[in-house]
Every structure is written in C-alpha cells, then in structure tokens.
C-alpha cells in the first residue's frame with residue numbers, strides 16, 4: 116500500500132512516499148481502506164520529534180474510509196461500511212490503517228472529507244469545553260490559537276454551550292479575521308490581549324482560557340484569568356512551556372486543567388468515543404464548520420510546512436485515490 120512515512124525526525128523534508136505492507140487488525144481492531152486522511156498539527160509534532168515516536172512512522176491521526184476487515188471480537192461494524200476513525204498512535208496517511216473498534220464510528224451519511232478534517236479536533240473541542248473547562252452558561256472564554264483548525268471549532272462550540280463572551284487571539288490581524296469568520300465575537304493579536312481584556316470582561320478577566328499555543332501567551336494567561344478561572348492546556352504549538360509551582364494555583368485561586376486525546380485513547384477510549392460522536396454530530400448538522408483543502412500524496416510535506424509556518428489557510432486532508 117502507499118503511505119507517507121518518515122524514518123528520522125526533522126523538517127517536512129523527512130516525509131517520503133513509501134510502499135509498505137498493509138497492516139492487519141488484531142483483536143478489537145478494524146482495518147480501514149482510507150479514502151481521506153487529515154493532516155494534523157500533532158503529525159508535525161511527532162515528525163519534528165516533539166513527542167516520542169517509534170521509527171519508521173506513518174503520520175495520520177484521523178481517517179475516513181470503508182471497513183476492509185474486522186479483528187476478533189469486533190461487533191457492530193460491517194466489512195464495506197463507511198466509517199470515520201481515530202487510529203491508535205499514527206498510521207492514517209496511508210491507503211490502509213488499523214484502528215480500535217471503539218474509536219471507529221459509522222459515517223452515517225457525513226461527507227468523508229469533512230469527517231477526516233474534523234475527527235480529532237471536534238472530539239477535542241467537545242472534551243476540552245465540557246470535560247476539562249467545565250464550561251457553564253455565562254462564562255467568558257478566551258481561545259489562544261483561534262485561527263487554526265481546532266480554534267475554528269472551539270469558538271462556535273463555546274457559544275453553543277452557553278458562553279456569554281467568546282474571544283479569539285491569533286498572530287496577525289488576517290488570522291484574527293479568520294477567527295471572527297468562524298464565530299468569535301472578538302478576535303485580535305496576542306499582543307493586544309493585555310489592553311483589551313479589562314474592557315471586554317468588565318475588569319474581571321476570562322473565566323476560561325483555552326491554550327493550545329504555549330510560549331508567551333501561556334505565560335500571560337494567568338494575568339488574564341478571572342478569580343476561580345480555568346486555564347486549560349491542550350497543546351504546545353510554540354514548543355515552549357512555562358514552569359509553574361503548585362502553590363501558585365492556591366495563591367492565585369485558579370484551576371489548571373488539560374485534555375489530551377491520545378491520553379484518553381489509551382486510558383478511556385469509551386470517553387473519547389463519546390466526545391468523537393458528539394463532535395461529529397455537530398459537524399454533520401452544520402453547527403461546526405471548517406475550511407478544508409483536499410491535497411494529494413505529493414502535498415503532505417507542503418501541508419506540514421504551512422502548519423508549522425503558521426500560513427495554513429485551511430485544514431488539509433489527504434485524498435488517497
């Protein structure tokens with residue numbers, strides 16, 4: 116089968132097209148003939164060595180396609196059925212992938228392009244806002260990295276879940292404008308946050324800050340939080356963390372929370388399935404929208420370069436045929 120692979124970590128140039136043996140499903144797993152595979156920022160993090168990864172590796176955390184074979188003990192799915200799945204680890208940028216049955220859901224008429232574009236991020240948006248942020252009606256919410264694929268879903272979903280104020284932050288005015296197009300009431304550059312927060316929050320600060328960015332905005336987040344606010348860490352695109360004393364949570368009366376899809380997949384796949392089902396339902400009914408660009412095999416390295424270079428204008432999805 117054709118697959119994108121990397122045999123060493125590094126820049127987008129380490130990605131290559133390879134001919135690999137098709138994987139076989141083990142017990143509780145499903146083999147999927149992939150038609151569409153999302154290119155995700157987490158693929159970039161694995162490829163550049165930010166997360167540990169066994170080599171060689173095939174990137175790809177979200178796919179749509181049809182069931183090719185069922186492993187022992189799998190019930191409720193049929194060979195030939197159209198599905199969307201989150202595989203264990205990576206492997207999705209290939210003509211065939213194996214995924215746990217628990218994170219393989221029937222497409223139920225959802226466009227496979229949209230399903231592959233949103234599977235991980237829609238699940239993460241639901242799990243982050245409901246599970247980690249414990250969003251309640253009336254919350255004032257700030258999303259860092261609001262212009263990205265996940266940010267496009269978080270703003271709208273926060274409104275659906277009852278937030279009174281939904282603000283996005285991005286690196287440039289153009290990227291901030293992308294956030295407002297996806298439902299943010301206000302969006303501006305990170306550099307403006309300190310000045311704009313008091314006026315927008317009546318001097319209280321944000322009840323919830325969703326932080327997939329790290330770096331300087333993470334450092335700044337605590338000064339933007341309301342008393343008893345929740346700082347929810349869900350990524351580190353900048354590859355720069357901060358250090359934090361546990362006593363600081365006490366002194367400053369705030370909550371530090373997190374959500375990691377990979378962690379749920381390993382420890383609570385049933386919960387991840389629930390988040391995935393809810394997120395995809397909201398995509399299917401048009402509540403959550405996203406700009407998608409379909410690419411071919413030769414476009415994956417360029418897609419990585421754009422994600423890493425903060426110049427992506429859409430979510431990239433590999434069309435395998």
Ligand SMILES: NC(=O)c1ccc[n+]([C@@H]2O[C@H](COP(=O)([O-])OP(=O)(O)OC[C@H]3O[C@@H](n4cnc5c(N)ncnc54)[C@H](OP(=O)(O)O)[C@@H]3O)[C@@H](O)[C@H]2O)c1
Pocket residue numbers: 155156157160235236239260261262263264265266284285286287290327328348349350351352353354374375376377422423424425427
């Ligand atoms: N916790 C989880 O389970 C989970 C699940 C899905 C995604 N994530 C994380 O969420 C983040 C966004 O994912 P995505 O799919 O939305 O990716 P994306 O479409 O590429 O968006 C990345 C976002 O990060 C911002 N950013 C800030 N600093 C950056 C840097 N140094 N390099 C690149 N981008 C930077 C970019 O916007 P600006 O340039 O405007 O700042 C952009 O909005 C990633 O860090 C990803 O790993 C976490």
